[in-house]
Amino acid sequence: MQTNDVVLRIENLRKLFPAERKIFGKVNLFVHAVDDISFEIRRKESLALVGESGCGKTTTGRVLVGLEEPTSGRIVVEQEDVTPLLYEDESAAKRYVRETYVKRFSSMSDEQLKSLTGIDAMYAQRFMDLGRNEAKFVDELLQNRRERVWQMRRRIQMIFQDPYESLNPRMTIFDIVAEPLNIHGVGNLKEREEMVAKMLADVGLTPPETFMFRFPHELSGGQRQRVAIARALILNPSFVVADEPTSMLDVSIRTGVMKLMMRLAEEHDMSYLYITHDLAVARYMSNDIAVMYLGKIVERGPTEEVLKNPLHPYTQALLAAVPIPDPEMKRGEPNIKGSVPRPINPPPRCRFFDRCPYAVKFCEVNDHPPLREVAPKHFVACYVVSGEAS
């Protein structure tokens, strides 16, 4: 397996929540929690998703692990479009397949289908192999849906922020860590005991026998988070969403848990989507970084490059607010105006317009800027930075 192959690709993901409750009639107001974001994560590499509270980081993670349905967009895990598996309802999954593939493919010639790239090429080939039979194609993509949902849950796990809330207080540590094995029918009791003991040792809870039959309240915050990590990794996922896993821990033990997570990623061939508001943590934990503001990714690129050379005014402001102790890091421009609003039916213009110290008329009258590559692999969504507004 190459180290640079893509484990996860998110394309144009959107998640809207109704912002009002209407008993009769249509909901007209929506919170644009995640609004057309795209990124990819390669095997053994991690992407940090950073930004202030409310910018859509957690919602992105929750969609990935199936806790929220996407409103639109495509999620590809290891060369499989798993989006149809994220919809609870089979008819929504069917609608997705029709909209994403069937409608498009059936209006294209074989030549055009053959010119498609990436995951589209794979599905287009299958469409042709099935003699362009639309019903068969839809059936095939939804085949064994339940079983594949199970497999996907094994492949993608999540570690939550609060180690006090995420562990069932009435279960022993053994039961907590073994539960995913039980649910997925992995091993017999003896094998499960061995696997749990090994996993506990792996996360530094040694000797494992002294932890197995204790309850969460008998453990410290750091130990509990290690249990949560053990539980998330016991099924050997290829990908873990880590939602601020150290932010509630004592500062003195944070580094230990972060180091542990880095080591485990290396040993288990695993990648993280690491959600944090802390740029210093992001720097430590990720190869790439994506800065989110009100549901949009405003800057993305290799972590060191983005933090040393932040180009979006929002990234600059984040860095100025909490400078990373490194003389090479730019301090950025301080002080942006106002506070983070809730993105309810936001106007089409740049999401950062109202707070931006550099905004000009062009930014106001055009749609939110697309991400442009301004340096190798370094993307910024700002008309002023890309020179389009001048």
Ligand SMILES: Nc1ncnc2c1ncn2[C@@H]1O[C@H](COP(=O)(O)OP(=O)(O)OP(=O)(O)O)[C@@H](O)[C@H]1O
């Ligand atoms: N179930 C929901 N219903 C309505 N709005 C929601 C729901 N979940 C999240 N939101 C809204 O979506 C936006 C993004 O929230 P999200 O929790 O993803 O942000 P975040 O960056 O992870 O913040 P935090 O760090 O505080 O968790 C916020 O405006 C939030 O109020």
